[in-house]
Amino acid sequence: MFKHVFLTGPPGVGKTTLVQKACEALVSSGVGVEGFYTEEVREGGRRVGFDVVTMTGERGHLSRIRDVAGASHGRREYTVGQYVVDLPSFENLALPLFRNVGSAAGASRKVFVIDEIGKMELFSQSFIRSVRQTLDGSSCTILGTIPIPKGKPLGLVEEVRSRRDVKVFTVSKENRNAILQDILAALQDCLKHTA
Numbered sequence: 001m002f003k004h005v006f007l008t009g010p011p012g013v014g015k016t017t018l019v020q021k022a023c024e025a026l027v028s029s030g031v032g033v034e035g036f037y038t039e040e041v042r043e044g045g046r047r048v049g050f051d052v053v054t055m056t057g058e059r060g061h062l063s064r065i066r067d068v069a070g071a072s073h074g075r076r077e078y079t080v081g082q083y084v085v086d087l088p089s090f091e092n093l094a095l096p097l098f099r100n101v102g103s104a105a106g107a108s109r110k111v112f113v114i115d116e117i118g119k120m121e122l123f124s125q126s127f128i129r130s131v132r133q134t135l136d137g138s139s140c141t142i143l144g145t146i147p148i149p150k151g152k153p154l155g156l157v158e159e160v161r162s163r164r165d166v167k168v169f170t171v172s173k174e175n176r177n178a179i180l181q182d183i184l185a186a187l188q189d190c191l192k193h194t195a
């Protein structure tokens with residue numbers, strides 16, 4: 001019996017788009033949706049970083065390329081390739097969402113979106129703890145995304161992938177236009193068991 005649904009697949013294949021379509025359908029059918037997704041930020045045609053966007057429309061930095069990130073002022077820098085992760089900004093926006101969904105009043109018939117559990121997000125130990133708590137919690141269904149394995153295994157990502165209560169869909173260019181109904185069916189099934 002699955003409790004959570006995760007999408008995986010290569011970068012840019014359409015995971016976030018599917019999460020957004022699934023959320024629209026869930027909201028139309030009366031299911032509450034909370035959480036966040038990440039969105040690339042472009043300036044003058046080039047990608048300058050990523051933002052975290054909550055379901056209620058709040059937005060903050062997740063990362064910026066080095067030349068627009070500003071000076072670190074001696075603070076420890078967390079980087080992924082050319083991107084400098086803005087850990088305080090990410091944590092200020094994302095962590096309160098977990099606290100809310102974890103409360104008894106906020107949890108049932110609700111889907112909590114975590115898009116994504118990736119290298120940048122995993123610099124936050126508080127985020128890792130919050131994800132684990134939500135995965136283990138009794139009444140909330142997660143719709144999340146994880147990257148495909150590449151290079152050094154990412155602890156929490158592999159943990160999620162191998163959990164018996166997580167249904168993982170692998171998104172490809174071939175199936176991305178046909179997989180939404182299967183994702184929604186899996187989520188409805190999860191919700192039946194957590195309601």
Ligand SMILES: Nc1ncnc2c1ncn2[C@@H]1O[C@H](COP(=O)(O)OP(=O)(O)OP(=O)(O)O)[C@@H](O)[C@H]1O
Nearest residue numbers: 009010011012013014015016017018040116176177
């Ligand atoms: N089914 C589709 N058909 C055509 N284009 C699509 C489709 N789904 C997504 N795209 C386009 O592909 C691009 C990447 O989509 P999206 O952000 O959903 O991918 P992603 O897998 O979440 O990427 P990332 O790994 O960077 O998070 C976007 O420009 C989006 O409009």
